[in-house]
Amino acid sequence: MFEGQVDSVKRLNILYDYVERHYHVIAKLTGAMGRRYVCKGCHKSCTSDIMHACDQTCSDCFVCPPCAFSSVRNPCLECNRHFRSHTCFANHKQSAKQKRSVCERKRFCATCGWVKRGGNYECDKRFCDNCRDNKEIVHLCYMRPMNDALPPLVIR
Numbered sequence: 803m804f805e806g807q808v809d810s811v812k813r814l815n816i817l818y819d820y821v822e823r824h825y826h827v828i829a830k831l832t833g834a835m836g837r838r839y840v841c842k843g844c845h846k847s848c849t850s851d852i853m854h855a856c857d858q859t860c861s862d863c864f865v866c867p868p869c870a871f872s873s874v875r876n877p878c879l880e881c882n883r884h885f886r887s888h889t890c891f892a893n894h895k896q897s898a899k900q901k902r903s904v905c906e907r908k909r910f911c912a913t914c915g916w917v918k919r920g921g922n923y924e925c926d927k928r929f930c931d932n933c934r935d936n937k938e939i940v941h942l943c944y945m946r947p948m949n950d951a952l953p954p955l956v957i958r
Contacts (some may be wrong), residue, residue: 814827815827815828815831815834816828817834832847835847837849838850839854841854841856841858841859841866842858842859842866843856843857843858843859843866843867844856844857844858860886860890860893862883862884862885862886862890862894863885863890863891863893863894863904864893864894864904865890865893869885869886869887869889869890869893870886870887871886871887872886872887872888876888876890876891878891878894878895878905880905880909881894881904881905881906881908881909881910882909882910882911882912883908883909883910911925913925914926924936926938926939927939928941930943932944
């Protein structure tokens with residue numbers, strides 16, 4: 803991805819078609835990449851901003867460029883997390899256009915010490931992708947359980 807040397811907040815994403823020798827404007831970069839999130843710092847796509855790890859964004863409030871460290875970390879009583887500075891704390895409280903704020907999406911559980919990312923969180927349990935349910939940490943699941951319903955019988 804090419805990035806010009808321009809001091810501007812506005813951004814134009816274009817795609818060059820070698821066959822037609824024509825530039826096409828990309829209206830939505832997430833649609834062009836086929837993902838829900840595209841990092842503004844490293845230009846990589848990911849399923850969500852909370853799951854993305856990048857040295858160009860702040861690991862606490864997910865703002866690009868990363869926030870500067872101060873001598874004292876600021877605690878948030880709502881999400882039980884600590885932040886680099888006052889601006890980092892304020893950034894994590896701000897919500898995007900239609901999304902919830904980082905404070906609402908990523909919370910630290912004081913009981914078990916894990917970071918809660920989903921709405922149906924239970925202490926000392928993890929979400930199993932195979933079972934699609936919260937299971938104990940030592941849960942060993944290798945296959946998705948079968949449905950109780952039999953497939954329809956096709957007569958030829």
